[in-house]
Amino acid sequence: MTDLPPGAPTPWAAPPAGTVTVYRGATLFDGTGARPSPDTTIVTDGARIHTVTGDGDPLPPVAAGAPRVDLAGRFVVPGLIDTHQHLATPPDRPVAEAVLRRLVHSGVTAVRDMADDLRQIGDLARAALVGEIPGPDIRYAALMAGPSFFDDPRTHEVCRGAVPGAVPWMQAVTPGTDLTIAVALARGTHAAAIKVYADLDAATVAAVTAEAHRQGIAVWAHAAVFPAGPGEVVGAGVDSVSHVTLLPFEDPTEPLSSYRTKPPVDHDRFAAGDDAKLDALFAEMRRRGTVLDATASMWTSDELRGDTAESAERARRNAELAAAVTAQAHRAGVGVCTGTDVETDLADPFPALYGELAFLVDRCGIPAADVLRSATLVGARAAGTEADMGSVEAGKLANFAVLDEDPLRDIANLRTLTLTVKRGRRFDRADFEKDAR
Numbered sequence: 001m002t003d004l005p006p007g008a009p010t011p012w013a014a015p016p017a018g019t020v021t022v023y024r025g026a027t028l029f030d031g032t033g034a035r036p037s038p039d040t041t042i043v044t045d046g047a048r049i050h051t052v053t054g055d056g057d058p059l060p061p062v063a064a065g066a067p068r069v070d071l072a073g074r075f076v077v078p079g080l081i082d083t084h085q086h087l088a089t090p091p092d093r094p095v096a097e098a099v100l101r102r103l104v105h106s107g108v109t110a111v112r113d114m115a116d117d118l119r120q121i122g123d124l125a126r127a128a129l130v131g132e133i134p135g136p137d138i139r140y141a142a143l144m145a146g147p148s149f150f151d152d153p154r155t156h157e158v159c160r161g162a163v164p165g166a167v168p169w170m171q172a173v174t175p176g177t178d179l180t181i182a183v184a185l186a187r188g189t190h191a192a193a194i195k196v197y198a199d200l201d202a203a204t205v206a207a208v209t210a211e212a213h214r215q216g217i218a219v220w221a222h223a224a225v226f227p228a229g230p231g232e233v234v235g236a237g238v239d240s241v242s243h244v245t246l247l248p249f250e251d252p253t254e255p256l257s258s259y260r261t262k263p264p265v266d267h268d269r270f271a272a273g274d275d276a277k278l279d280a281l282f283a284e285m286r287r288r289g290t291v292l293d294a295t296a297s298m299w300t301s302d303e304l305r306g307d308t309a310e311s312a313e314r315a316r317r318n319a320e321l322a323a324a325v326t327a328q329a330h331r332a333g334v335g336v337c338t339g340t341d342v343e344t345d346l347a348d349p350f351p352a353l354y355g356e357l358a359f360l361v362d363r364c365g366i367p368a369a370d371v372l373r374s375a376t377l378v379g380a381r382a383a384g385t386e387a388d389m390g391s392v393e394a395g396k397l398a399n400f401a402v403l404d405e406d407p408l409r410d411i412a413n414l415r416t417l418t419l420t421v422k423r424g425r426r427f428d429r430a431d432f433e434k435d436a437r
Contacts (some may be wrong), residue, residue, distance in 0.1 A: 110136045401421075
């Protein structure tokens with residue numbers, strides 16, 4: 001854990017305005033949907049991008065005498081965004097800082113933390129923002145669910161010293177809850193969103209969403225909240241839905257009742273990726289702009305595969321379901337962002353986000369350019385930060401990653417990353433690798 005004395009400089013802070021750097025010669029995938037541009041120049045000024053231009057074009061006056069970084073032969077992509085992290089379940093500050101350090105040295109410049117102990121997450125977000133620790137920016141959610149959910153042991157892990165369901169970051173919602181106060185309490189944690197989790201009916205999901213939006217805060221929901229199904233959650237107007245394997249509950253084999261009593265899913269029905277009920281749901285999501293936080297690769301993780309033949313088979317079938325339904329969503333034009341919900345062991349040199357991107361390409365058949373856009377501009381939209389992040393454009397934060405090899409040719413080329421620029425501050429991959437040895 002970083003322990004800086006009062007008044008100490010913040011070594012990973014963004015440079016001040018007026019600190020100009022010129023990055024020249026790279027092929028740029030800017031995240032906007034435009035074709036990659038060879039021989040591009042990016043001029044940064046402090047934490048932001050001042051100019052993006054062709055290498056032969058004249059530099060702006062602000063760049064006169066500024067240091068140059070030669071990127072000839074390399075590739076630049078916007079900073080990546082992991083839209084589904086849990087950094088404090090349970091709270092472990094040294095582990096969280098190690099995860100954040102690896103993320104930013106792997107090209108990840110922002111994450112969504114999808115409900116945790118916000119006492120710790122709030123301080124981690126502050127420390128990463130001001131540069132006390134190396135890490136991506138953190139946008140986080142305060143959770144709301146029905147009272148029956150708060151028997152879950154994870155809620156006790158993130159409410160130590162308090163009562164789960166009765167704290168601003170973990171609130172139990174009942175018919176008697178004053179939602180104006182509940183949302184205001186959640187906003188008081190400096191959360192970017194309310195996460196609607198479980199054991200709430202459609203009317204309550206809609207009421208929470210309406211009040212959150214009235215108070216200017218986003219709503220990130222599970223794709224099925226039980227008894228509220230996916231169509232009801234989307235119809236409530238939430239901004240994003242998480243976990244693609246919950247979407248088949250749009251047409252359940254049995255009535256939905258609670259989070260713990262989910263009915264079985266007919267995997268074979270959805271294996272072809274052409275289910276009519278889901279097509280109708282995806283059309284509504286596209287119309288509303290609801291983002292799908294698929295977490296498609298999570299069932300390939302060691303954690304969810306488990307150590308029994310039964311758990312491995314369950315994980316295999318869910319991974320196949322995730323691949324088929326995510327591919328169908330993408331074909332339907334739904335914006336898919338790239339969340340993980342699990343993380344690789346800290347002994348692994350790269351984060352789980354790389355596995356999610358590879359899954360979307362290799363198992364879902366989504367083109368690498370679309371997947372990179374999912375990991376950048378669509379992720380920024382899901383996090384509510386599209387005005388500042390997600391693409392390499394003048395005026396946005398100077399968040400980008402530099403690669404030796406072309407990720408559009410092979411998404412595995414993300415592993416050739418040599419440099420991350422986050423808010424104009426450089427994070428050399430070589431420094432991370434040297435410290436890891």
